[in-house]
Amino acid sequence: MPTRRILSIWFPRLGAERLLRRVTDPDTRLFAVVSAEAQDQVLTSVSLRAEALGLKPGQPLRTAQALCPDLITRPRNRAAEAAFLAALGRWAGRFSPLVGIEGTAGLLLDVTGCAHLFGGEAGLIATLRAEAGDLGLSLRCGLADTVGGAWALARYAGQGVAAQRSGDAIDQEARATRSRAAKRRHWERGGAAPVVPVGAEADEIAPPGHLPDRLAPLPVAALRLPPVVVADLARLGLRRIGDLAAQPRASLARRFGPEVMLRLDQALGHVPEPMSPSAPAPRFATRLSLPDPIGLRGDLEAAVCRLTERLCLLLQGKGQGARHLRLEAYRADGGLQAVEVRLARAVDQPEAMRPLLEMQLDRIDAGFGIDMLRLETIVTARMETRQGESGLGRGRGPGAQEAALADLITRLGGRIGLEAITRRHPAESHIPEKSALTLAAAWSEPATAPWPTPEARRPLLIWSPEAITRPETGDITLPFRWRGRVHEVAGASGPERIAPEWWLEDPAWRSGVRDYWQVVTTRGERLWLFRAHGGQISGGWFCQGRFA
CATH class of the missing domain: 3.30.70.270 (Reverse transcriptase/Diguanylate cyclase domain)
Structure with missing residues:
Protein backbone atom coordinates (compact mmCIF):
# COMPACT_ATOMS: atom_id res chain seq x y z
CA MET A 1 0.00 0.00 0.00
CA ARG A 13 -1.83 37.12 0.42
CA LEU A 14 -5.21 35.76 -0.61
CA GLY A 15 -7.28 38.77 0.47
CA ALA A 16 -5.06 41.36 -1.23
CA GLU A 17 -4.28 39.36 -4.36
CA ARG A 18 -7.96 38.58 -4.89
CA LEU A 19 -8.50 42.29 -5.50
CA LEU A 20 -5.17 42.98 -7.23
CA ARG A 21 -4.91 40.04 -9.61
CA ARG A 22 -6.63 41.97 -12.43
CA VAL A 23 -4.26 44.94 -12.03
CA THR A 24 -1.45 45.21 -14.58
CA ASP A 25 1.29 45.86 -11.99
CA PRO A 26 0.13 44.32 -8.70
CA ASP A 27 3.68 43.93 -7.30
CA THR A 28 4.15 47.71 -7.22
CA ARG A 29 0.95 48.49 -5.34
CA LEU A 30 1.00 49.52 -1.68
CA PHE A 31 -2.24 47.74 -0.87
CA ALA A 32 -3.81 46.16 2.20
CA VAL A 33 -7.13 44.65 3.23
CA VAL A 34 -8.52 45.96 6.52
CA SER A 35 -10.92 44.38 8.98
CA ALA A 36 -12.48 45.66 12.20
CA GLU A 37 -11.25 43.60 15.15
CA ALA A 38 -12.02 44.45 18.80
CA GLN A 39 -13.01 48.06 18.11
CA ASP A 40 -9.87 48.61 16.04
CA GLN A 41 -8.95 48.29 12.39
CA VAL A 42 -6.17 45.83 11.60
CA LEU A 43 -4.56 44.55 8.43
CA THR A 44 -5.66 41.09 7.35
CA SER A 45 -3.75 40.83 4.06
CA VAL A 46 -1.06 42.94 2.38
CA SER A 47 0.49 43.10 -1.06
CA LEU A 48 4.05 42.04 -1.85
CA ARG A 49 5.42 45.60 -1.87
CA ALA A 50 3.64 46.47 1.38
CA GLU A 51 5.11 43.37 2.99
CA ALA A 52 8.59 44.37 1.84
CA LEU A 53 8.15 47.72 3.61
CA GLY A 54 7.41 46.03 6.93
CA LEU A 55 3.62 45.74 6.90
CA LYS A 56 2.12 42.44 8.01
CA PRO A 57 -1.29 40.94 8.81
CA GLY A 58 -2.50 41.71 12.31
CA GLN A 59 -0.86 45.13 12.35
CA PRO A 60 -3.07 48.08 13.41
CA LEU A 61 -4.09 50.30 10.53
CA ARG A 62 -2.87 53.48 12.22
CA THR A 63 0.61 51.96 12.59
CA ALA A 64 0.62 50.86 8.96
CA GLN A 65 -0.42 54.32 7.74
CA ALA A 66 2.34 55.88 9.83
CA LEU A 67 4.88 53.65 8.07
CA CYS A 68 3.29 54.00 4.62
CA PRO A 69 1.19 57.17 4.18
CA ASP A 70 0.42 56.18 0.57
CA LEU A 71 -1.12 52.86 1.61
CA ILE A 72 -4.32 51.97 -0.27
CA THR A 73 -6.83 49.99 1.80
CA ARG A 74 -10.08 48.18 1.14
CA PRO A 75 -12.50 46.63 3.67
CA ARG A 76 -12.45 42.89 4.04
CA ASN A 77 -15.25 40.88 2.45
CA ARG A 78 -15.22 37.51 4.20
CA ILE A 170 15.78 30.33 31.41
CA ASP A 171 19.41 30.94 30.52
CA GLN A 172 21.78 28.44 32.07
CA GLU A 173 24.62 28.37 29.57
CA ALA A 174 28.10 27.73 30.91
CA ARG A 175 30.88 30.29 30.50
CA ALA A 176 32.61 28.12 27.97
CA THR A 177 29.46 28.04 25.89
CA ALA A 279 -18.09 17.58 -1.57
CA PRO A 280 -18.81 19.08 -4.98
CA ALA A 281 -22.03 21.04 -5.14
CA PRO A 282 -24.71 19.25 -7.16
CA ARG A 283 -25.27 20.71 -10.60
CA PHE A 284 -28.54 20.33 -12.44
CA ALA A 285 -28.32 20.90 -16.18
CA THR A 286 -29.50 19.30 -19.38
CA ARG A 287 -28.86 20.00 -23.04
CA LEU A 288 -30.46 19.25 -26.37
CA SER A 289 -28.30 18.78 -29.48
CA LEU A 290 -30.21 19.40 -32.70
CA PRO A 291 -29.54 17.59 -36.01
CA ASP A 292 -30.38 20.76 -37.97
CA PRO A 293 -30.27 24.39 -36.86
CA ILE A 294 -33.58 25.86 -35.73
CA GLY A 295 -34.78 29.45 -35.45
CA LEU A 296 -38.59 29.48 -35.40
CA ARG A 297 -40.32 30.29 -32.13
CA GLY A 298 -42.43 27.14 -32.32
CA ASP A 299 -39.29 25.00 -32.54
CA LEU A 300 -37.75 26.82 -29.59
CA GLU A 301 -40.88 26.28 -27.50
CA ALA A 302 -40.83 22.55 -28.29
CA ALA A 303 -37.16 22.36 -27.30
CA VAL A 304 -37.83 24.21 -24.05
CA CYS A 305 -40.64 21.78 -23.27
CA ARG A 306 -38.28 18.81 -23.57
CA LEU A 307 -35.52 20.53 -21.59
CA THR A 308 -37.78 21.44 -18.69
CA GLU A 309 -39.11 17.91 -18.43
CA ARG A 310 -35.61 16.46 -18.22
CA LEU A 311 -34.43 19.09 -15.74
CA CYS A 312 -37.40 18.57 -13.45
CA LEU A 313 -36.73 14.83 -13.33
CA LEU A 314 -33.21 15.59 -12.10
CA LEU A 315 -34.48 18.06 -9.50
CA GLN A 316 -37.21 15.76 -8.23
CA GLY A 317 -34.71 12.95 -7.79
CA LYS A 318 -32.75 15.10 -5.32
CA GLY A 319 -35.71 16.82 -3.68
CA GLN A 320 -34.59 20.20 -5.01
CA GLY A 321 -36.37 23.07 -6.74
CA ALA A 322 -35.06 25.74 -9.08
CA ARG A 323 -34.89 29.39 -8.00
CA HIS A 324 -32.73 30.68 -10.85
CA LEU A 325 -32.66 29.27 -14.40
CA ARG A 326 -30.34 29.98 -17.31
CA LEU A 327 -31.12 29.01 -20.89
CA GLU A 328 -28.19 29.04 -23.32
CA ALA A 329 -28.59 28.88 -27.10
CA TYR A 330 -25.48 27.96 -29.13
CA ARG A 331 -25.74 29.29 -32.68
CA ALA A 332 -24.37 27.77 -35.87
CA ASP A 333 -21.94 30.68 -36.32
CA GLY A 334 -20.35 30.03 -32.91
CA GLY A 335 -22.27 32.73 -31.06
CA LEU A 336 -23.99 32.30 -27.71
CA GLN A 337 -27.33 33.74 -26.61
CA ALA A 338 -28.46 33.35 -22.99
CA VAL A 339 -31.48 34.39 -20.95
CA GLU A 340 -32.03 34.02 -17.21
CA VAL A 341 -35.20 33.62 -15.15
CA ARG A 342 -35.48 34.12 -11.39
CA LEU A 343 -38.36 32.57 -9.49
CA ALA A 344 -40.09 33.70 -6.33
CA ARG A 345 -40.32 30.13 -5.02
CA ALA A 346 -38.55 26.86 -5.67
CA VAL A 347 -40.29 24.84 -8.39
CA ASP A 348 -39.71 21.37 -9.77
CA GLN A 349 -42.60 21.16 -12.24
CA PRO A 350 -42.25 21.80 -16.00
CA GLU A 351 -45.60 23.64 -16.06
CA ALA A 352 -44.17 26.28 -13.69
CA MET A 353 -40.92 26.78 -15.60
CA ARG A 354 -42.09 26.65 -19.21
CA PRO A 355 -44.20 29.86 -19.36
CA LEU A 356 -41.44 31.88 -17.70
CA LEU A 357 -38.83 30.70 -20.19
CA GLU A 358 -41.15 31.24 -23.14
CA MET A 359 -41.55 34.88 -22.08
CA GLN A 360 -37.81 35.33 -22.65
CA LEU A 361 -37.51 33.60 -26.01
CA ASP A 362 -38.00 36.85 -27.94
CA ARG A 363 -34.68 38.04 -26.54
CA ILE A 364 -32.79 35.23 -28.27
CA ASP A 365 -31.38 36.08 -31.70
CA ALA A 366 -31.19 32.79 -33.59
CA GLY A 367 -28.98 34.22 -36.36
CA PHE A 368 -28.29 31.45 -38.91
CA GLY A 369 -29.82 28.86 -36.60
CA ILE A 370 -29.32 27.27 -33.19
CA ASP A 371 -27.42 23.98 -32.96
CA MET A 372 -27.74 23.26 -29.24
CA LEU A 373 -29.77 24.42 -26.23
CA ARG A 374 -28.69 24.04 -22.62
CA LEU A 375 -30.84 24.62 -19.51
CA GLU A 376 -29.14 24.95 -16.12
CA THR A 377 -30.22 25.79 -12.57
CA ILE A 378 -27.99 28.49 -11.07
CA VAL A 379 -29.65 28.50 -7.64
CA THR A 380 -31.60 25.65 -6.08
CA ALA A 381 -33.52 25.18 -2.83
CA ARG A 382 -34.99 22.22 -1.05
CA MET A 383 -38.63 21.58 -1.87
CA GLU A 384 -41.14 21.61 0.97
CA THR A 385 -44.28 19.52 0.61
CA ARG A 386 -47.30 21.13 2.26
CA GLN A 387 -50.76 19.85 2.94
CA GLY A 388 -53.34 21.25 0.59
CA GLU A 389 -51.06 21.04 -2.44
CA SER A 390 -51.70 18.30 -4.94
CA GLY A 391 -50.22 17.27 -8.24
CA LEU A 392 -49.14 20.40 -10.08
CA GLY A 393 -49.78 22.70 -7.15
CA ARG A 394 -53.50 23.05 -7.76
CA GLY A 395 -55.74 23.11 -4.72
CA ARG A 396 -57.64 25.32 -2.38
CA GLY A 397 -55.49 25.09 0.75
CA PRO A 398 -53.21 27.81 2.14
CA GLY A 399 -50.22 26.23 0.46
CA ALA A 400 -51.83 26.48 -2.97
CA GLN A 401 -52.70 30.13 -2.38
CA GLU A 402 -49.10 30.94 -1.41
CA ALA A 403 -47.85 29.09 -4.50
CA ALA A 404 -50.26 31.03 -6.72
CA LEU A 405 -49.06 34.33 -5.23
CA ALA A 406 -45.43 33.31 -5.73
CA ASP A 407 -46.15 32.39 -9.35
CA LEU A 408 -47.77 35.79 -9.89
CA ILE A 409 -44.74 37.54 -8.39
CA THR A 410 -42.50 35.48 -10.66
CA ARG A 411 -44.47 36.40 -13.79
CA LEU A 412 -44.43 40.08 -12.93
CA GLY A 413 -40.77 39.89 -11.98
CA GLY A 414 -39.94 38.42 -15.37
CA ARG A 415 -41.08 41.69 -16.92
CA ILE A 416 -40.05 44.38 -14.44
CA GLY A 417 -37.53 42.51 -12.25
CA LEU A 418 -38.11 40.71 -8.95
CA GLU A 419 -36.39 43.51 -7.04
CA ALA A 420 -39.14 45.95 -8.13
CA ILE A 421 -41.88 43.90 -6.42
CA THR A 422 -41.98 44.57 -2.68
CA ARG A 423 -44.25 43.95 0.29
CA ARG A 424 -44.75 45.87 3.50
CA HIS A 425 -44.24 44.47 6.98
CA PRO A 426 -45.24 46.20 10.22
CA ALA A 427 -42.37 47.44 12.36
CA GLU A 428 -42.20 48.09 16.09
CA SER A 429 -42.03 51.88 16.06
CA HIS A 430 -44.54 54.66 16.67
CA ILE A 431 -42.69 56.98 14.27
CA PRO A 432 -44.77 57.12 11.06
CA GLU A 433 -41.90 56.70 8.61
CA LYS A 434 -40.52 53.79 10.67
CA SER A 435 -43.80 51.95 11.24
CA ALA A 436 -43.35 49.66 8.22
CA LEU A 437 -40.54 47.81 6.48
CA THR A 438 -40.23 47.42 2.72
CA LEU A 439 -38.99 43.93 1.79
CA ALA A 440 -38.48 42.15 -1.51
CA ALA A 441 -41.56 40.03 -2.11
CA ALA A 442 -39.63 37.18 -3.71
CA TRP A 443 -37.39 36.63 -0.67
CA SER A 444 -39.77 37.32 2.22
CA GLU A 445 -42.88 35.77 3.69
CA PRO A 446 -46.20 37.57 4.19
CA ALA A 447 -46.44 39.57 7.39
CA THR A 448 -47.71 37.67 10.42
CA ALA A 449 -47.69 40.54 12.92
CA PRO A 450 -50.90 42.59 13.15
CA TRP A 451 -51.04 46.00 11.55
CA PRO A 452 -51.92 49.11 13.58
CA THR A 453 -55.54 49.41 14.72
CA PRO A 454 -57.94 51.72 12.85
CA GLU A 455 -57.62 54.26 15.68
CA ALA A 456 -53.98 54.74 14.70
CA ARG A 457 -54.41 54.50 10.94
CA ARG A 458 -51.56 55.60 8.72
CA PRO A 459 -51.94 57.06 5.21
CA LEU A 460 -51.37 54.95 2.13
CA LEU A 461 -48.63 57.31 0.90
CA ILE A 462 -46.08 58.82 3.28
CA TRP A 463 -43.39 61.23 2.14
CA SER A 464 -40.91 63.60 3.74
CA PRO A 465 -42.66 66.48 5.55
CA GLU A 466 -43.50 69.36 3.20
CA ALA A 467 -44.09 72.81 4.67
CA ILE A 468 -47.53 74.37 4.25
CA THR A 469 -48.60 77.99 4.72
CA ARG A 470 -51.36 78.68 7.23
CA PRO A 471 -51.82 80.75 10.42
CA GLU A 472 -49.66 79.46 13.25
CA THR A 473 -52.63 79.49 15.58
CA GLY A 474 -56.35 79.21 15.03
CA ASP A 475 -58.91 76.62 14.03
CA ILE A 476 -57.74 73.58 12.05
CA THR A 477 -60.45 74.27 9.43
CA LEU A 478 -58.66 77.42 8.20
CA PRO A 479 -57.48 77.30 4.55
CA PHE A 480 -53.81 76.47 3.87
CA ARG A 481 -51.45 76.68 0.89
CA TRP A 482 -49.56 73.56 -0.19
CA ARG A 483 -47.70 72.73 -3.43
CA GLY A 484 -48.62 76.10 -4.91
CA ARG A 485 -52.36 75.70 -4.39
CA VAL A 486 -54.82 76.95 -1.77
CA HIS A 487 -56.81 74.13 -0.11
CA GLU A 488 -60.13 74.68 1.65
CA VAL A 489 -60.80 72.39 4.62
CA ALA A 490 -64.13 70.54 4.68
CA GLY A 491 -63.47 68.49 7.81
CA ALA A 492 -60.74 67.35 10.17
CA SER A 493 -60.18 64.78 12.91
CA GLY A 494 -57.47 64.63 15.52
CA PRO A 495 -55.07 65.45 16.92
CA GLU A 496 -52.79 62.43 17.47
CA ARG A 497 -49.70 63.44 19.40
CA ILE A 498 -46.45 61.65 18.54
CA ALA A 499 -43.23 62.30 20.43
CA PRO A 500 -39.75 61.60 19.02
CA GLU A 501 -37.69 58.64 20.14
CA TRP A 502 -35.53 60.24 22.80
CA TRP A 503 -33.11 57.30 22.85
CA LEU A 504 -32.26 57.80 19.15
CA GLU A 505 -30.89 60.89 17.42
CA ASP A 506 -33.04 61.56 14.35
CA PRO A 507 -32.40 64.88 12.51
CA ALA A 508 -35.91 64.78 11.02
CA TRP A 509 -37.45 64.95 14.52
CA ARG A 510 -35.48 67.85 15.94
CA SER A 511 -38.61 69.99 15.61
CA GLY A 512 -40.03 68.34 18.73
CA VAL A 513 -43.47 66.87 19.49
CA ARG A 514 -45.96 66.69 16.61
CA ASP A 515 -49.78 66.85 16.56
CA TYR A 516 -51.18 64.97 13.54
CA TRP A 517 -54.55 65.74 11.90
CA GLN A 518 -56.53 63.97 9.20
CA VAL A 519 -57.83 66.77 6.98
CA VAL A 520 -60.42 66.43 4.20
CA THR A 521 -60.32 69.22 1.60
CA THR A 522 -63.19 70.48 -0.53
CA ARG A 523 -61.58 68.72 -3.52
CA GLY A 524 -61.99 65.36 -1.78
CA GLU A 525 -58.33 64.88 -0.83
CA ARG A 526 -57.66 63.29 2.55
CA LEU A 527 -54.31 64.62 3.76
CA TRP A 528 -52.19 64.02 6.84
CA LEU A 529 -51.03 67.29 8.40
CA PHE A 530 -49.09 67.90 11.57
CA ARG A 531 -47.97 70.82 13.63
CA ALA A 532 -44.43 70.65 15.10
CA HIS A 533 -44.19 72.46 18.42
CA GLY A 534 -40.48 73.20 18.05
CA GLY A 535 -37.42 71.73 19.72
CA GLN A 536 -33.83 72.04 18.59
CA ILE A 537 -35.19 73.77 15.47
CA SER A 538 -38.32 75.84 14.91
CA GLY A 539 -41.66 74.14 14.32
CA GLY A 540 -44.58 74.91 12.02
CA TRP A 541 -47.21 73.17 9.89
CA PHE A 542 -46.35 70.34 7.46
CA CYS A 543 -48.04 67.79 5.19
CA GLN A 544 -46.64 64.25 5.29
CA GLY A 545 -49.11 61.89 3.62
CA ARG A 546 -52.31 61.15 1.74
CA PHE A 547 -54.99 58.61 2.61
CA ALA A 548 -56.63 56.41 -0.02
Missing part, protein backbone atom coordinates in the same frame (compact mmCIF):
# COMPACT_ATOMS: atom_id res chain seq x y z
CA PRO A 2 1.55 3.35 -0.97
CA THR A 3 2.41 5.87 1.71
CA ARG A 4 -0.21 8.56 2.18
CA ARG A 5 0.95 11.90 0.78
CA ILE A 6 -0.73 15.17 1.76
CA LEU A 7 -0.13 18.48 0.01
CA SER A 8 -0.91 21.71 1.87
CA ILE A 9 -1.29 24.87 -0.21
CA TRP A 10 -1.24 28.22 1.58
CA PHE A 11 -2.13 31.53 -0.07
CA PRO A 12 -0.44 34.06 2.25
CA ALA A 79 -17.97 36.03 2.03
CA ALA A 80 -16.18 37.00 -1.18
CA GLU A 81 -12.89 35.56 0.10
CA ALA A 82 -14.61 32.30 1.07
CA ALA A 83 -16.22 32.05 -2.37
CA PHE A 84 -12.87 32.76 -4.03
CA LEU A 85 -11.17 30.07 -1.93
CA ALA A 86 -13.92 27.61 -2.89
CA ALA A 87 -13.27 28.45 -6.55
CA LEU A 88 -9.57 27.75 -6.00
CA GLY A 89 -10.57 24.41 -4.50
CA ARG A 90 -12.35 23.54 -7.74
CA TRP A 91 -9.27 24.68 -9.67
CA ALA A 92 -7.07 22.40 -7.55
CA GLY A 93 -9.32 19.47 -8.41
CA ARG A 94 -7.27 18.90 -11.56
CA PHE A 95 -4.32 17.85 -9.40
CA SER A 96 -6.19 15.51 -7.05
CA PRO A 97 -9.72 14.15 -6.69
CA LEU A 98 -9.62 14.80 -2.92
CA VAL A 99 -9.46 18.52 -2.17
CA GLY A 100 -10.44 20.16 1.12
CA ILE A 101 -10.67 23.74 2.38
CA GLU A 102 -8.26 24.48 5.23
CA GLY A 103 -9.00 27.62 7.25
CA THR A 104 -9.51 30.91 5.42
CA ALA A 105 -6.52 30.80 3.03
CA GLY A 106 -5.46 27.20 2.53
CA LEU A 107 -6.20 23.98 0.68
CA LEU A 108 -5.43 20.34 1.49
CA LEU A 109 -4.92 17.79 -1.28
CA ASP A 110 -4.46 14.06 -0.97
CA VAL A 111 -2.01 13.48 -3.83
CA THR A 112 -1.32 9.81 -3.11
CA GLY A 113 -0.69 8.18 -6.50
CA CYS A 114 -1.16 11.48 -8.40
CA ALA A 115 2.29 13.05 -8.43
CA HIS A 116 3.68 10.88 -11.26
CA LEU A 117 1.13 12.46 -13.62
CA PHE A 118 2.98 15.77 -13.28
CA GLY A 119 6.56 14.54 -13.32
CA GLY A 120 6.89 13.70 -9.63
CA GLU A 121 6.23 15.65 -6.48
CA ALA A 122 8.61 18.46 -7.42
CA GLY A 123 6.99 18.72 -10.84
CA LEU A 124 3.55 18.84 -9.26
CA ILE A 125 4.52 21.77 -7.03
CA ALA A 126 6.21 23.54 -9.95
CA THR A 127 3.06 23.21 -12.01
CA LEU A 128 0.99 24.54 -9.13
CA ARG A 129 3.27 27.54 -8.72
CA ALA A 130 3.24 28.32 -12.46
CA GLU A 131 -0.54 28.16 -12.78
CA ALA A 132 -1.06 30.18 -9.60
CA GLY A 133 1.29 32.81 -11.00
CA ASP A 134 -0.84 33.00 -14.13
CA LEU A 135 -3.82 33.67 -11.85
CA GLY A 136 -1.95 36.44 -10.08
CA LEU A 137 -1.59 34.49 -6.83
CA SER A 138 1.39 33.58 -4.67
CA LEU A 139 1.42 30.35 -2.73
CA ARG A 140 3.53 28.13 -0.52
CA CYS A 141 3.34 24.36 -0.45
CA GLY A 142 4.22 21.63 1.99
CA LEU A 143 4.21 17.95 1.10
CA ALA A 144 4.41 15.30 3.82
CA ASP A 145 2.93 12.06 5.09
CA THR A 146 0.52 13.79 7.51
CA VAL A 147 -1.89 16.70 7.47
CA GLY A 148 -0.12 18.43 10.36
CA GLY A 149 3.30 17.94 8.80
CA ALA A 150 2.24 19.36 5.43
CA TRP A 151 0.57 22.33 7.16
CA ALA A 152 3.75 23.07 9.13
CA LEU A 153 6.05 22.85 6.11
CA ALA A 154 3.84 25.12 4.00
CA ARG A 155 3.83 27.92 6.56
CA TYR A 156 7.14 27.67 8.40
CA ALA A 157 9.67 25.79 6.28
CA GLY A 158 12.86 27.78 5.69
CA GLN A 159 11.96 30.62 8.05
CA GLY A 160 14.01 29.60 11.07
CA VAL A 161 12.88 30.22 14.63
CA ALA A 162 11.98 33.62 16.01
CA ALA A 163 13.42 33.35 19.47
CA GLN A 164 11.34 34.94 22.19
CA ARG A 165 12.99 36.36 25.29
CA SER A 166 11.30 37.56 28.43
CA GLY A 167 12.15 38.17 32.04
CA ASP A 168 11.25 34.55 32.83
CA ALA A 169 13.51 33.04 30.16
CA ARG A 178 29.10 31.83 26.16
CA SER A 179 32.64 32.31 24.90
CA ARG A 180 31.73 30.55 21.69
CA ALA A 181 28.31 32.19 21.35
CA ALA A 182 29.62 34.81 18.91
CA LYS A 183 30.05 32.11 16.31
CA ARG A 184 26.35 31.26 16.45
CA ARG A 185 23.68 32.97 14.42
CA HIS A 186 22.28 36.00 16.18
CA TRP A 187 18.66 34.82 16.16
CA GLU A 188 19.69 31.57 17.92
CA ARG A 189 21.12 33.72 20.72
CA GLY A 190 17.89 35.55 21.35
CA GLY A 191 17.82 38.15 18.57
CA ALA A 192 15.09 38.66 16.03
CA ALA A 193 14.84 36.10 13.28
CA PRO A 194 15.67 37.29 9.78
CA VAL A 195 12.69 38.35 7.69
CA VAL A 196 12.16 35.82 4.95
CA PRO A 197 9.76 37.04 2.25
CA VAL A 198 6.88 34.65 1.74
CA GLY A 199 7.49 32.57 -1.34
CA ALA A 200 11.24 33.28 -1.43
CA GLU A 201 12.18 29.85 -0.05
CA ALA A 202 11.68 26.64 -1.97
CA ASP A 203 8.61 24.61 -1.12
CA GLU A 204 9.48 21.92 1.37
CA ILE A 205 8.94 18.27 0.52
CA ALA A 206 9.41 15.72 3.29
CA PRO A 207 10.23 12.34 1.68
CA PRO A 208 8.43 9.33 3.15
CA GLY A 209 9.96 8.46 6.50
CA HIS A 210 11.92 11.73 6.88
CA LEU A 211 9.19 13.89 8.37
CA PRO A 212 10.63 14.04 11.95
CA ASP A 213 13.93 15.39 10.62
CA ARG A 214 12.19 18.09 8.57
CA LEU A 215 9.94 19.17 11.43
CA ALA A 216 12.62 19.28 14.11
CA PRO A 217 14.05 22.76 13.24
CA LEU A 218 10.60 24.38 12.83
CA PRO A 219 9.09 26.55 15.58
CA VAL A 220 6.49 25.04 17.90
CA ALA A 221 3.90 27.38 16.39
CA ALA A 222 3.97 25.05 13.36
CA LEU A 223 2.08 22.50 15.47
CA ARG A 224 -1.08 24.67 15.27
CA LEU A 225 -0.93 25.49 18.98
CA PRO A 226 -2.63 28.54 20.53
CA PRO A 227 -0.35 31.63 20.81
CA VAL A 228 -0.57 31.52 24.62
CA VAL A 229 0.79 27.97 24.72
CA VAL A 230 3.55 28.89 22.24
CA ALA A 231 4.60 31.80 24.48
CA ASP A 232 4.62 29.57 27.59
CA LEU A 233 6.78 26.98 25.84
CA ALA A 234 9.20 29.70 24.71
CA ARG A 235 9.69 30.84 28.32
CA LEU A 236 10.92 27.33 29.06
CA GLY A 237 13.32 27.43 26.13
CA LEU A 238 11.22 25.06 24.01
CA ARG A 239 11.12 26.94 20.74
CA ARG A 240 11.61 24.15 18.19
CA ILE A 241 9.59 21.05 17.54
CA GLY A 242 12.74 18.97 18.05
CA ASP A 243 13.22 20.47 21.52
CA LEU A 244 9.63 19.66 22.39
CA ALA A 245 9.79 16.08 21.10
CA ALA A 246 12.85 15.38 23.26
CA GLN A 247 11.09 16.28 26.54
CA PRO A 248 9.29 13.81 28.83
CA ARG A 249 5.72 13.49 27.65
CA ALA A 250 4.11 13.06 31.07
CA SER A 251 5.42 16.33 32.51
CA LEU A 252 4.45 18.32 29.40
CA ALA A 253 0.95 16.86 29.43
CA ARG A 254 0.49 17.72 33.11
CA ARG A 255 1.60 21.32 32.62
CA PHE A 256 0.13 22.19 29.23
CA GLY A 257 -2.69 19.69 28.82
CA PRO A 258 -3.18 16.98 26.20
CA GLU A 259 -3.40 19.35 23.23
CA VAL A 260 0.37 19.82 22.91
CA MET A 261 1.08 16.09 22.72
CA LEU A 262 -1.89 15.49 20.44
CA ARG A 263 -0.72 18.07 17.91
CA LEU A 264 2.81 16.71 18.04
CA ASP A 265 1.63 13.12 17.51
CA GLN A 266 -0.63 14.20 14.64
CA ALA A 267 2.20 16.03 12.89
CA LEU A 268 4.58 13.06 13.28
CA GLY A 269 1.96 10.51 12.23
CA HIS A 270 1.64 8.69 15.57
CA VAL A 271 -2.05 9.65 15.80
CA PRO A 272 -4.16 9.57 12.61
CA GLU A 273 -5.73 12.84 11.49
CA PRO A 274 -8.50 12.55 8.91
CA MET A 275 -8.78 14.88 5.95
CA SER A 276 -12.26 16.04 4.96
CA PRO A 277 -12.47 16.72 1.22
CA SER A 278 -15.09 19.19 0.09
